[in-house]
Amino acid sequence: xxxxVAVVGALGVVGSAMIEILEEQNxxxxxxxxxxxxxxxGKEVVFRGEKIKVKEATxxxxxxxxxxxxxxxxxxxxxxxxxxxxEGCVVIDNSSAWRMDPNVPLVIPEVNSHDLDWHHGIIANxxxxxxxxxxxxxxxxxxxxxxxxxxxxYQAVSGSGKSAMEELQMQTQDxxxxxxxxxxxxxxxxxxxAIPHIDVFQNNGYTKEELKMVQETHKILDSAIKVSPTAxxxxxxxxxxxxxxxxxxxxxxxxxxKRLLEKSPGITLWDAPEKNRYxxxxxxxxxxxxxxxxxxxxxxxxxxLNLWVVSDNLRKGAALNAIQIGLTLIHKTIGK
Ligand code: 2RA
Numbered sequence: 001x002x003x004x005v006a007v008v009g010a011l012g013v014v015g016s017a018m019i020e021i022l023e024e025q026n027x028x029x030x031x032x033x034x035x036x037x038x039x040x041x042g043k044e045v046v047f048r049g050e051k052i053k054v055k056e057a058t059x060x061x062x063x064x065x066x067x068x069x070x071x072x073x074x075x076x077x078x079x080x081x082x083x084x085x086x087e088g089c090v091v092i093d094n095s096s097a098w099r100m101d102p103n104v105p106l107v108i109p110e111v112n113s114h115d116l117d118w119h120h121g122i123i124a125n126x127x128x129x130x131x132x133x134x135x136x137x138x139x140x141x142x143x144x145x146x147x148x149x150x151x152x153x154y155q156a157v158s159g160s161g162k163s164a165m166e167e168l169q170m171q172t173q174d175x176x177x178x179x180x181x182x183x184x185x186x187x188x189x190x191x192x193x194a195i196p197h198i199d200v201f202q203n204n205g206y207t208k209e210e211l212k213m214v215q216e217t218h219k220i221l222d223s224a225i226k227v228s229p230t231a232x233x234x235x236x237x238x239x240x241x242x243x244x245x246x247x248x249x250x251x252x253x254x255x256x257x258k259r260l261l262e263k264s265p266g267i268t269l270w271d272a273p274e275k276n277r278y279x280x281x282x283x284x285x286x287x288x289x290x291x292x293x294x295x296x297x298x299x300x301x302x303x304x305l306n307l308w309v310v311s312d313n314l315r316k317g318a319a320l321n322a323i324q325i326g327l328t329l330i331h332k333t334i335g336k
Pocket of ligand 1: 127128129155156158159160198209313
């Protein structure tokens with residue numbers, strides 16, 4: 001069986017990655033329809049070597065479409081996802097608009113694919129920093145029961161889109177020529193800096209990015225897990241890194257943990273510090289896996305573990321996870 005597939009936000013950073021990954025994953029596409037906002041209409045994208053004109057994402061545009069992958073911002077998803085479902089689509093939405101809606105499953109295929117069984121047309125893709133963390137921690141939670149997570153993230157600027165990527169490159173270039181850099185996308189200069197501020201600050205002193213990691217962990221994995229996050233933007237183009245400290249209920253053997261992670265879905269272990277081997281954003285960019293390294297016991301706790309997790313925030317952190325949700329639905333359907 002083949003399907004009519006749309007990407008909404010086809011010209012964006014994640015939308016473009018979705019198109020690339022639909023091809024790479026050999027998604028069974030009968031017809032591909034790129035959709036975007038009105039001012040993008042007429043521009044072209046290439047799918048399987050064919051130039052296709054972008055159409056406007058609006059009511060009526062979803063008739064006859066089977067899957068609509070959204071990455072066009074929260075407002076577009078809030079307005080158009082229900083319309084797309086009415087017009088017969090399954091919507092897989094990368095924005096944060098529907099993630100905490102009780103009628104919408106929030107899914108990482110390696111972690112909670114069973115939640116796809118109760119979708120009502122919209123399925124939400126988790127935040128990139130949540131996805132890579134839970135792919136790495138799910139096997140540990142299943143065997144040793146995680147009580148508490150303390151996580152610091154080191155997030156690439158591509159998480160903020162094209163303008164942020166351009167700004168980092170421009171600032172770096174300007175500074176190399178002794179020119180005062182433009183500071184527009186972030187509240188401070190990002191080149192040669194680290195900004196502990198991703199998304200909007202809430203009254204409790206945490207940012208929305210940090211609260212997403214808490215809330216999404218509770219919805220996807222286990223609401224009993226305590227999560228203490230700090231999200232930081234760093235001058236890297238692509239690839240989020242996370243330093244994760246975990247406290248488990250049950251005792252563990254560190255070598256057994258490494259073997260467990262090594263054989264778990266979606267994970268690649270790069271853990272040989274004696275050979276300077278640990279994953280870095282430059283290693284993960286363009287790849288599909290969640291890379292794990294620096295696995296070591298935290299002796300300050302009874303059952304404490306530290307690990308370092310790196311993944312391409314545009315791929316597994318967004319576009320790949322969304323496409324994998326679509327493929328899982330198809331296989332489940334085929335399986336039924
Ligand atoms: C970021 N996780 O990195 C957010 C949204 N992609 O900016």
